Every structure is written in structure tokens, then in C-alpha cells.
């Protein structure tokens with residue numbers, strides 16, 4: 001692919017803290033290489049702001065290789081920008097051309113309050129996991145491989161669900177700010193395996209209760225989450241979550 | 256939402272079937288309408304239908320308003336149609352349009368018929384009533400718009416109901432989607448043809 005440089009106009013959300021009202025600031029960046037990642041372009045901008053004696057833009061990032069889910073940015077109206085199944089850190093500047101204007105906003109959801117600038121508080125997800133997204137076993141020594149027979153298709157489906165990196169793009173893209181795709185991935189990957197079986201019923205009720213407490217909206221099946229998920233988590237997991245939930249309601253098991 | 260939605264779909268099947276008899280044979284339409292209008296079981300079913308509609312509307316509106324509150328600060332630039340269909344995001348609005356249409360529709364047929372039954376014990380001729388009602392152009396237009404809103408509501412709602420109930424497994428999902436699309440186009444189309452047929456004097 002041909003390499004080129006570009007000048008861009010950036011409209012970025014700036015907000016001092018959770019209480020501040022915040023607003024957009026416009027910046028110009030010059031000579032951005034098409035081979036930079038989107039976050040590297042932000043590094044250049046921050047370098048520039050520091051040199052001008054201004055406060056750099058706060059944004060979340062960690063792995064910068066598409067696996068941690070930290071880099072939450074809503075770019076020109078899409079979570080993680082225009083590329084399908086791509087996190088912001090894996091979005092590269094060849095997606096843009098010279099003279100483009102790019103609007104960057106934080107995730108917007110009641111359950112994800114802004115901490116500063118583009119960084120939001122996603123601990124609501126941690127609390128949902130803590131409500132049941134695990135299995136309680138004494139691990140002991142490592143077992144022999146294939147000790148527990150698992151169907152190949154079940155294992156594959158479980159693995160696909162376990163690919164969720166908890167980035168929150170599903171919530172950010174949903175018109176209802178619903179966390180159903182995230183929750184369904186967490187429930188499905190355990191429900192499909194024998195290790196998840198003993199706590200299957202209590203897990204789903206506890207996690208759904210926690211999700212509702214955190215102030216996420218309810219799913220109306222618009223499927224925007226699946227379209228924007230960087231890991232291609234399927235809404236079929238939401239189907240599974242719904243049937244797990246209905247089953248647990250009728251099972252009469254204690255929590 | 257899912258359970259009441261599926262019940263309303265079932266009602267639409269019956270309603271659409273009976274009405275389309277008008278095209279085939281006016282006699283059988285009157286017979287069917289008479290049966291639905293006087294049979295005791297049907298009166299019981301009618302109470303259930305109204306309960307279902309009201310539950311569906313109340314839940315639908317509550318769902319819409321509660322979900323709106325979950326994003327207190329909105330986006331400067333919204334994803335629009337990039338990641339989802341406009342009608343899947345507009346179920347509350349489409350439903351409200353259907354509700355407005357429903358009020359007019361009940362006031363045209365159901366209301367006068369039941370009123371007559373209570374006061375005189377006689378049914379009115381629904382065929383004549385349709386002829387009179389659909390002689391006015393604005394009524395025909397409102398019915399067409401109402402049915403278009405219904406078509407889009409179902410285009411999302413049919414599949415969505417099965418997903419909510421956990422039934423759209425990988426195997427059945429394409430079938431449910433296919434039937435959903437066909438249903439959402441065919442049923443409102445048959446409904447739309449009625450006012451048009453009466454207005455144009457085809458029946």
C-alpha cells in the first residue's frame with residue numbers, strides 16, 4: 001500500500017473531570033503518516049499540546065495490539081472508527097485522507113461516566129463479572145488434557161464467546177446503552193462448558209441483576225452491538241443468554 | 256414484549272384472513288364477521304386481545320423511555336444507519352403511529368358495531384360500513400400510512416420476538432427471519448388493498 005502524509009482537523013471532547021460539563025476543542029495536526037495507528041496520531045497531537053504548554057488529552061490505552069479493550073474512542077459516529085472488527089489501536093491512518101475532519105468522543109452511557117476527556121469508567125463491567133462470571137473450583141494440580149470430553153462445536157462456540165475483551169463498544173453503539181452483548185458473551189462461554197454447569201442457573205440471574213443495577217438499558221435487538229464489536233461477538237449469544245435466563249426463572253433454583 | 260408481540264401477530268393472522276374474504280366472497284366475510292362478533296368464546300378472546308394490546312403498549316412505551324434515560328449525554332455524531340436498521344431503532348415511534356391508527360380504526364368499526372349490539376341487539380353490516388368509511392380519500396390515506404407503519408414494526412418485531420424468547424437458534428434463525436420478512440410485507444399489503452379496493456369500487 002502506498003505511503004502518504006496528511007494534514008487533519010480533529011474535534012476532540014475535552015472534559016476536566018466527572019463534574020465538568022466539557023466541550024469540543026478543535027486541533028490541527030500536520031504530516032501524519034498513513035502508516036501510523038490512530039493512537040500514534042494522538043501521541044503526536046499530545047506531544048504538540050505539551051510543547052505548547054497545554055494539557056494533553058487523556059485517553060485509555062494499554063496493549064495497543066487489539067487485545068485489552070482499553071482504547072475506547074467514538075470516532076466520527078462509530079465505536080473504534082470505520083473499520084469492521086477493529087479496535088482504535090488497530091485502526092490505521094490510511095483509513096483517512098488529507099484534509100479530513102475527525103470527531104472523537106468518549107463512550108456515552110449512564111453506566112460509563114466520563115473520568116476525564118476520552119477516558120470513561122468501565123468498572124460496571126468488572127462488577128458484572130464479579131457477580132458470577134467465573135467458576136468456583138479448587139484448582140489443584142493441572143488436569144490431564146482431554147479429561148473432560150467436550151464437543152468440538154461447543155468448544156468452538158465457547159471460544160468465540162470468550163474472545164470478548166470487555167471494551168464496551170457494544171454499550172457505546174447501542175441506542176439503549178445495553179450491555180447485553182457483553183453479558184451474553186460472558187454467560188455463553190461458561191454455559192457451553194461442563195466446568196460452567198454447576199453454577200449455570202445462579203450465574204445468569206446474578207449477572208443480569210447486576211447489569212440492571214448498573215444502569216444499562218434493555219436490549220431491543222437492533223444488532224448495532226454485533227456490527228461494532230471488534231471481536232465479532234455474535235448476537236446468537238444474546239439468544240442463548242435469553243434462553244438461559246428463562247430457564248433459570250423456571251428452574252426454581254436458589255441463588 | 257416478546258409474548259404479547261407474538262400474540263398480536265397471531266391476532267393479525269385471523270384478522271387478515273377474515274378481511275381478505277371480502278375479496279373472495281362477501282357472504283363468507285359476513286358469516287365470519289358475525290361469528291367473531293357474537294360468539295361467546297370470541298368475546299372472551301377479545302378481552303384477552305385488548306389486555307395484550309394494552310400490556311404491549313405500556314411495556315413498549317416504558318421500555319422506550321427508560322432506555323432513552325440510559326444515555327444522558329448524547330453523541331455529537333450518531334452512528335445512524337451504519338450499524339443498524341432505522342426501523343429497529345424506531346419501534347417506539349412506529350408503535351405509537353400504529354396506536355393512533357388503531358384508535359381511528361376501532362372508532363370506525365369496532366365501536367359502532369358493539370354500540371349497536373348493546374343498544375339494539377343487532378349487528379351492523381360491516382360490509383356496508385366499510386364501503387361508507389372508505390369512500391373518503393383521507394381515510395384511505397391514513398389506513399395506508401398505518402399499514403406501512405405496521406409493516407416496518409413487524410419487519411423488526413417478528414424476528415425480535417423470537418430472539419427475546421431465546422428461540423432463534425442458529426438453525427432456525429434464517430427461517431424465522433425469512434418468514435418474518437414475508438409476513439411483514441404480505442399482511443400489511445392485504446390490509447392496504449381493502450381501503451383501496453373499496454375506494455376504487457373494485458368490490
Ligand code: HEM
Nearest residue numbers: 220256257260263264315346347350351354412415416419
Ligand atoms: C399500538 C401501539 C404499539 C406500541 C406503542 C408498540 C411498541 C413496541 C415497542 C417499543 C417494542 C419493543 C421494541 C423491541 O423489542 O424491539 C415493540 C415490539 C414488538 N411489537 Fe409493538 N407496539 C405497538 C403495536 C403493535 C402491534 C399492533 C403489533 C402486532 C402485530 C406489535 C408487534 C410487536 C412485536 C412482534 C414486537 C417484538 C417483541 C420483542 O422484541 O420482544 N406491536 N412494540
Ligand code: SF4
Nearest residue numbers: 164165167168170229
Ligand atoms: S461484546 Fe464485543 S463490543 Fe462488547 S465488550 Fe465484548 S468485545 Fe467489546
Ligand code: FES
Nearest residue numbers: 064068069071089
Ligand atoms: S489498546 Fe488494547 S485493545 Fe486497543
